[in-house]
Amino acid sequence: MAIGHCIIDFKRKKLLAHSRTTHLLSLSAGLLLPSFRLLAGLGVRLGVTSLLLCAGNALASGNTSYGVPTPPGPFLTPIPGTTLPLPRQVPGKEFSTILDLNAANSPTPGQSMFWDGLGGVSDAYNYSSTRGQLDALANADDALFAAVRANNTFLLLSMQGDLNRNSVFAISPTGTVSLWASNSTVWNPAPLDGTGTGPAAFDLDALEIWGPELIVDANRFSLEFDVLPDGTGSASVMHLDNSVQYTREDIAAAIGRPDLADRIDLDALMVKGDDLLFSIQPLDEFDGGEIWDWSGTGLASFLYFGERTWNTENNIKDYFWGYGFDISNDNIDALEAASVPGPLPIVGLGAAFGFSRRLRSRIKARVQT
Ligand SMILES: [Ca+2]
Ligand SMILES: [Ca+2]
Numbered sequence: 246m247a248i249g250h251c252i253i254d255f256k257r258k259k260l261l262a263h264s265r266t267t268h269l270l271s272l273s274a275g276l277l278l279p280s281f282r283l284l285a286g287l288g289v290r291l292g293v294t295s296l297l298l299c300a301g302n303a304l305a306s307g308n309t310s311y312g313v314p315t316p317p318g319p320f321l322t323p324i325p326g327t328t329l330p331l332p333r334q335v336p337g338k339e340f341s342t343i344l345d346l347n348a349a350n351s352p353t354p355g356q357s358m359f360w361d362g363l364g365g366v367s368d369a370y371n372y373s374s375t376r377g378q379l380d381a382l383a384n385a386d387d388a389l390f391a392a393v394r395a396n397n398t399f400l401l402l403s404m405q406g407d408l409n410r411n412s413v414f415a416i417s418p419t420g421t422v423s424l425w426a427s428n429s430t431v432w433n434p435a436p437l438d439g440t441g442t443g444p445a446a447f448d449l450d451a452l453e454i455w456g457p458e459l460i461v462d463a464n465r466f467s468l469e470f471d472v473l474p475d476g477t478g479s480a481s482v483m484h485l486d487n488s489v490q491y492t493r494e495d496i497a498a499a500i501g502r503p504d505l506a507d508r509i510d511l512d513a514l515m516v517k518g519d520d521l522l523f524s525i526q527p528l529d530e531f532d533g534g535e536i537w538d539w540s541g542t543g544l545a546s547f548l549y550f551g552e553r554t555w556n557t558e559n560n561i562k563d564y565f566w567g568y569g570f571d572i573s574n575d576n577i578d579a580l581e582a583a584s585v586p587g588p589l590p591i592v593g594l595g596a597a598f599g600f601s602r603r604l605r606s607r608i609k610a611r612v613q614t
């Protein structure tokens with residue numbers, strides 16, 4: 246059981262992307278084991294890392310690659326459903342702060358970080374070595390993209406400002422709102438504030454989850470103001486190699502406002518091939534809380550999810566307040582999705598086994614005496 250949960254799985258997007266060259270071993274409990282060739286293709290480091298993580302899970306000793314003593318996991322596979330996994334159970338999480346920082350807390354434009362869901366972070370990738378601030382992350386084949394459209398997963402979103410250090414909220418298929426990750430779930434201890442006297446609050450503004458651990462797989466991104474990484478032009482959605490998937494003209498036309506092409510700024514993103522789920526920075530009549538669902542051609546429509554339409558009229562501030570959460574504004578600045586069929590496996594399985602073994606021997610000793 247412990248071994249099964251230790252096996253690192255990949256998001257379906259990764260599996261699909263490599264399905265032609267990869268043999269998959271289907272395991273019970275819906276877990277999938279990627280072949281060694283896939284591991285090698287993605288970086289031999291991963292295989293070693295996952296083994297280390299498994300060992301760490303059992304031993305719960307030493308620092309993980311994220312710099313904290315407790316390793317994340319047990320990792321789950323993204324599957325449509327009505328159970329929300331814990332952040333630590335979702336492999337391959339990446340994020341960026343609104344003022345891009347690296348794991349050493351130095352301002353680093355374009356920087357993303359891995360986070361383990363237990364407060365540990367490490368540097369992931371720099372998308373803009375020149376000047377641009379990262380403001381949206383996605384994978385070309387985002388897990389659970391179709392499940393969002395089918396209203397059969399949890400929609401994850403971050404609001405601009407992360408008021409009260411609430412970084413990521415989860416919207417259930419029936420529209421209930423819960424907190425999925427606080428500042429300290431993402432990065433703890435958080436970077437010190439300017440006075441050096443305490444942890445500063447930060448605003449998570451880009452999020453990508455479900456992937457191999459400690460391997461960069463956010464291969465779609467947007468920069469603040471939709472500039473190109475070299476600053477010579479503009480684009481809303483880019484590939485990892487800095488080629489343009491969608492221009493600002495494309496996005497402005499998709500929302501029916503081609504006149505906004507020189508001002509639009511995409512700031513939250515999920516991708517599946519040509520299809521996008523996206524939000525923008527507040528602009529004209531748009532308050533930034535809109536989520537558009539777009540096939541890549543023609544007009545986009547507003548997403549219907551959680552028994553509501555995510556258009557401008559959807560007052561997110563009032564909606565969240567109904568669930569006890571205060572937010573600064575209606576601007577969504579990161580999008581993702583998470584679900585498993587449930588129930589959740591027990592967290593800290595290694596420790597639990599250790600305990601039960603001690604308990605058993607104690608009981609045994611008592612019986613013998
Ligand atoms: Ca945010
Ligand atoms: Ca942008």
Ligand SMILES: [Ca+2]
Nearest residue numbers: 524525533577
């Ligand atoms: Ca927005």
